Amino acid sequence: MSYFVSGLWHFAAAMAFAVAFGAWQNGSAFYFLGSPAFTFALMVSSSAFFWVPDRWAKRGLWKFLHYPLPDWDVLLLGPASHRNWLTHSPLLPALLLGALWKWPQLASPLFYQLALGAAIGTGSHLFWDCVGSKRHSIVVVPYWWTLREAASRVYLLLGATLCLTLGGALCGGFETGQTVAVIRWQPLVAFARRALEGL
Numbered sequence: 501m502s503y504f505v506s507g508l509w510h511f512a513a514a515m516a517f518a519v520a521f522g523a524w525q526n527g528s529a530f531y532f533l534g535s536p537a538f539t540f541a542l543m544v545s546s547s548a549f550f551w552v553p554d555r556w557a558k559r560g561l562w563k564f565l566h567y568p569l570p571d572w573d574v575l576l577l578g579p580a581s582h583r584n585w586l587t588h589s590p591l592l593p594a595l596l597l598g599a600l601w602k603w604p605q606l607a608s609p610l611f612y613q614l615a616l617g618a619a620i621g622t623g624s625h626l627f628w629d630c631v632g633s634k635r636h637s638i639v640v641v642p643y644w645w646t647l648r649e650a651a652s653r654v655y656l657l658l659g660a661t662l663c664l665t666l667g668g669a670l671c672g673g674f675e676t677g678q679t680v681a682v683i684r685w686q687p688l689v690a691f692a693r694r695a696l697e698g699l
């Protein structure tokens with residue numbers, strides 16, 4: 501089955517979140533998307549390069565570029581493991597934040613840009629898996645333990661919320677690379693006020 505349509509939706513969701521975060525943080529829709537490192541991490545974790553034609557997408561290492569990181573469960577564990585509970589969770593952004601905590605010397609604008617891209621990309625992927633697909637089944641152990649429809653939906657939504665919250669915490673370090681991750685609420689309030697004034 502082609503991943504193109506699903507990938508396109510995931511791409512659109514990732515762009516929407518990236519634009520919203522940019523507008524929230526800096527008042528500019530392309531504030532984050534202007535960074536190649538951010539955009540690369542965003543794409544790899546949300547939609548990957550879904551436009552790679554199918555005849556190449558199935559071959560060798562190409563398939564790892566064709567499928568986003570959360571959907572590597574299919575490539576590494578087989579189709580029965582799709583929507584694996586670990587790959588469809590905030591594990592990747594949490595690991596990146598954990599690495600920053602353990603090795604503070606990693607703190608640099610580049611690291612923050614990659615980590616922020618991965619947090620927003622994974623969050624948007626989980627969000628769209630939750631709202632955009634008909635079947636919902638999180639696989640804990642293939643053939644043995646899968647979550648039911650409603651529980652899977654809640655699991656994906658919680659994961660998305662956590663990823664995007666981690667993204668919010670990482671926003672502050674985007675340009676400076678400072679280790680202090682602060683959620684900046686003032687831009688959110690200013691953005692909401694501007695949006696309300698525009699109505």
Ligand SMILES: [Zn+2]
Nearest residue numbers: 570571625629
């Ligand atoms: Zn997925």
